[in-house]
Amino acid sequence: xxxxxxxxxxxxxxxxxxxxxxxxxxxxxxxxxxxxxxxxxxxxxxxxxxxxxxxxxxxxxxxxxxxxxxxxxxxxxxxxxxxxxxxxxxxxxxxxxxxxxxxxxxxxxxxxxxxxxxxxxxxxxxxxxxxxxxxxxxxxxxxxxxxxxxxxxxxxxxxxxxxxxxxxxxxxxxxxxxxxxxxxxxxxxxxxxxxxxxxxxxxxxxxxxxxxxxxxxxxxxxxxxxxxxxxxxxxxxxxxxxxxxxxxxxxxxxxxxxxxxxxxxxxxxxxxxxxxxxxxxxxxxxxxxxxxxxxxxxxxxxxxxxxxxxxxxxxxxxxxxxxxxxxxxxxxxxxxxxxxxxxxxxxxxxxxxxxxxxxxxxxxxxxxxxxxxxxxxxxxxxxxxxxxxxxxxxxxxxxxxxxxxxxxxxxxxxxxxxxxxxxxxxxxxxxxxxxxxxxxxxxxxxxxxxxxxxxxxxxxxxxxxxxx
Ligand SMILES: [Zn+2]
Numbered sequence: 001x002x003x004x005x006x007x008x009x010x011x012x013x014x015x016x017x018x019x020x021x022x023x024x025x026x027x028x029x030x031x032x033x034x035x036x037x038x039x040x041x042x043x044x045x046x047x048x049x050x051x052x053x054x055x056x057x058x059x060x061x062x063x064x065x066x067x068x069x070x071x072x073x074x075x076x077x078x079x080x081x082x083x084x085x086x087x088x089x090x091x092x093x094x095x096x097x098x099x100x101x102x103x104x105x106x107x108x109x110x111x112x113x114x115x116x117x118x119x120x121x122x123x124x125x126x127x128x129x130x131x132x133x134x135x136x137x138x139x140x141x142x143x144x145x146x147x148x149x150x151x152x153x154x155x156x157x158x159x160x161x162x163x164x165x166x167x168x169x170x171x172x173x174x175x176x177x178x179x180x181x182x183x184x185x186x187x188x189x190x191x192x193x194x195x196x197x198x199x200x201x202x203x204x205x206x207x208x209x210x211x212x213x214x215x216x217x218x219x220x221x222x223x224x225x226x227x228x229x230x231x232x233x234x235x236x237x238x239x240x241x242x243x244x245x246x247x248x249x250x251x252x253x254x255x256x257x258x259x260x261x262x263x264x265x266x267x268x269x270x271x272x273x274x275x276x277x278x279x280x281x282x283x284x285x286x287x288x289x290x291x292x293x294x295x296x297x298x299x300x301x302x303x304x305x306x307x308x309x310x311x312x313x314x315x316x317x318x319x320x321x322x323x324x325x326x327x328x329x330x331x332x333x334x335x336x337x338x339x340x341x342x343x344x345x346x347x348x349x350x351x352x353x354x355x356x357x358x359x360x361x362x363x364x365x366x367x368x369x370x371x372x373x374x375x376x377x378x379x380x381x382x383x384x385x386x387x388x389x390x391x392x393x394x395x396x397x398x399x400x401x402x403x404x405x406x407x408x409x410x411x412x413x414x415x416x417x418x419x420x421x422x423x424x425x426x427x428x429x430x431x432x433x434x435x436x437x438x439x440x441x442x443x444x445x446x447x448x449x450x451x452x453x454x455x456x457x458x459x460x461x462x463x464x465x466x467x468x
Pocket of ligand 1: 399400401402
């Protein structure tokens, strides 16, 4: 395996990989020839094997429901269970809304209530032994969880409807003029469209911050029904796709009907998954008799001017020299390349916002590496306890962040660091984001370690691109 020295990975990602990744169908590039000769630096982890699966799903959902803005907001969440009986939720977010604290408290109270109703009366739990009154109460709590999630979640749904509604209606008009498909399926799609129209009507004519419980109840009922009919539609997606293909031959602007439906339903499915989490007895260690404590981290904006001051000629020369070693073939830092890179850097903003999952990683690393003399009292209890190994994210991490987590998981000088931390990873296509910035991990040794391994990872992928 290559050893490439301690280059700063940030110019490589922002100035070289980002512009080149736009010529690729996916990043990292899938070069079969390369794969035969070089193994992947580290296999993608398998959450199932690590027993992280249950917590991971709900932490991703929790991150997604913490987004308050219609778009452009990203959230990462970690969960710590210190021995003093608290449950600490740390939320990292860009442009953090302070209402998120009240929101999490309200949601968590409902989740723990629902858990108690299902599991407190007897152990091991038997839901069927609940009294009619308890059962009614559990139904009310479920509804309350859905209300809490939907009340602000519909802001995002409203945005989805604004974006895709016109396309959706023109698709339906076109579809009504066709006759293929069986009557049952045609009725389901008609019903789903009617439901979407009704939902859109309510959310466009309501002040979502002040929406009454009665209206919210109607919305939730509609969403339940839409959810049920969508399941049937997803089963029949071959026929649906045929209709959409026909529609696209006459209409330039295509529509992904399934994608649109999924987006509309996401709020509802988040709510349902949270209810499921609260009913499951396996989450006793999280939901039973713990006091909630919420911490927020605002994503830092970093001035990246120092990256723009790097001598790109010599950085690029060293880069291609290293790639030559990896590939075993001549890689030319060819003429015209420096100009192309320079042109790209001119367009790039000089401030990078640290992505929320990296804010969490840096925060927890710094907490865990504090000197022991600071470990006392409530604060000490918190810092001594590591969070769950999995951090939730409202969407899959970008390429830079996913690779930083990988680099973090490599042990420094044979010494195991505080913990292995994981986030959801997509194995096929990772989005390369720029400007992208690396946070500080609190001390020089940690920073160097991350930079070193990250640079290595990025360079191998970049060499793959040039090996075509
Ligand atoms: Zn990222």
